[in-house]
Amino acid sequence: MRDPKKAAGAPHGKRGTNGASSAASDPSTDGGYNAGMAVFSYIIGGIIVWSLIGWGLDYLWGTRWIVLAGALLGAVGGFYLSHMHGLTSSRKTADERHASSAPSQDGKDNAK
Template sequence: MSRRNHTDKNASGDPRKRTGAPGVSAENGDGGYNAGIAVFSYIVGGIIVWSLIGWGLDYLWGTRWIVLVGALLGAAGGFYLSHMHGLTSSRNPAGGSGAASGPSEDGNSNAK
């Protein structure tokens, strides 16, 4: 008997096509707090990992600047991963701009 994990399915029902970052709920499209933590961890994690790689190369080659290049590369990589996971894009589920535009729906009842 095969057991399927129903939490990994996307809107089309295909479990292989996961969207979003790990830990970000698929039901809540805006991500909110979890998306912010995911973006932060991608960027900080990238800076730490690539700085350590740069530090190691600096130690091996006797230079002092590769650690800075590694930190910048890690930050750029973190932003890139955040963007590719859809965490940094502005999405409007209702199709609107999110800001009020035009007159209110109650008409002229508030006009004096």
């Protein structure tokens, strides 16, 4: 039986150049949303993981404060990761006043 949702000329159900998938993959249309979701995921993921580690250590050692330290460490670590991936910097493409925070392509340090 044939699936009516698939395009007739497209192999394996892939859309052609006129499909909506090409517009959704354009980095200029949804770059801010994707970067925001990545920052949110890093920070919330860090809080959850390190809080669980702190909760486990609290249970083993009979303390009550390590879960809070783990949550704080996770939030700081998530922000650090998002900053190192270049998701939290405000770059202006038309205005070249801000230097790029990414490493150079040749691997050398650009410091003078």
